Amino acid sequence: MAISVFDLFKIGIGPSSSHTVGPMRAAALFTGALRERHQLERVRRVEVRLYGSLSATGIGHGSDTAVIMGLMGDWPDQIDPAHIAPRIEALHRTGTLQLDGRLPIAFDWQRDMLLLEENLPYHPNAMTLTAYAADGSELSSGTYYSVGG
Template sequence: MAISVFDLFKIGIGPSSSHTVGPMRAAALFLGTLRERRLLERVQRVEVRLYGSLSATGIGHGSDTAVVMGLMGDWPDQIDPAQIAPRIAALRDSGQLLLDGNLPVAFDWARDMLLLDENLPYHPNAMTLTAFAADGSELSSGTYYSVGGGFVVDAEQAATGQLDQDHTQLPYDFSSGDELLRLCKEHGLRVSELMMANEKAWRSEAEIRSGLMRLWQAMRDCVEQGLAHEGILPGGLNVKRRAAKLHRSLQEMSKPNVIGSTLSGMEWVNLFALAVN
C-alpha cells in the first residue's frame, strides 16, 4: 500500500477535505501551471467553474473562497485562516484578485465564479479554471477533480482511471490489516517500526518525525481554537459553535472523574470532534 501517513493526514482549512482543501490545492496547481508556462504576467482575468457537488454545496463548504485563495498563491497547509475573510472582503470591494499574491487581475464574483448545475464525466467534485489575456483570448485552462481526502487529479489523469500515480516500492507492502500483522510477525517488527520503514521510502527519519510533530501540533491548535471561540461558524449556514460551551459543562460536572462514566467519556470524545471542526 504505497500511501504515506502525510497523505492520510493533511493539514488544511475546514470544513471539508474534498470541498475545501482539494479545491484550494487545484487552484494552486493551476497557478503553478501558469507560472511554468510563463503566462502569469499576461493574465488579465480568471474564470472559475464549479460543477456537481462543488457547485451544489460548495458555498457552505467554502469551495469558492478556497479556489480564490489558491489562485492568490496560498496552500491549505500554509495559509493563516484568520486572514481569509479580510482578504476576500478586500477582493470583493476592489474587484481585483491578486494572482500569485501580487499580480492584480479583474475578478467580478458574479461573472467569474460560476456554480453550474451540471456534472463532468469522472467525479462529482469537478472544477475548471481558465485564464484570459487582455484581448479576451484564452491563455490556459485546466479541469481538476477533488476526489476526497484532499487528493486532486487533473482531467488527463482522471481519463486514464489510474488516480494513484505513486509507484514507490515499499520494503513492507501490504493491502490489508491481516497482511500488515503477518509482515510484523514474519520480520519481528512492531507496527510502528514497520510503518517507519515504509515511510523512509519517501523521506528521512528526521523529516518524518518533524512532520508528525507538525501534524500533532496542528491538531492541538485546532482543539484550542475550538475551545476558545464561540458564536457562528464561518460558511453562511449559521451553525453555532458548541465546543466551548460543552467544555465548560464537562469541567463543571460534580463527578470526581468524568472519564469514569461511559456516557461522560463519550461526551469528551464529542467535544474533541466539535473542537477540531
C-alpha cells in the first residue's frame, strides 16, 4: 500500500496542528452535530473550555481562534487564512458569533472562552464545548482531545 504526503501531513492553519487543526475540526463537528440533531436554531450561547496545554499555550498557538472559526463552520483544509483576522475582530467588536456561518449568537470572550489550568485525564490537549438554549438550559456538550496532526 502506498502512502502519500497527504496521509502524513494535515492541511490547515498553524503553527501547531494539535492546537489549531484538531480544535477547529472538533468545533466544526460539534456545530454539525447540533445541525443534524435540529438543535442549531435553539442555540443562544456557546461556551468553550480549553484545558491543559490548549489553555497554557493555546492563545499563542491560535487554539482560541481555531475553535471560533470551527464554530463558525470553517474547516482547516478549506479556510482562507486572510479571512480569519477580520472575522475575529468583528466578533470582538460586535460580541456576535455567526454559528455555522449563519446563526448570530451572543459571544462574550471573557465569559465564553475559558482557559483552564487543569488537565483532563486522557490527554493534555482537551476542550469542552457546550451549547445553551435561551433559557440557559444545556442543549449539548462534548469533550474533544487533539492528539496531534
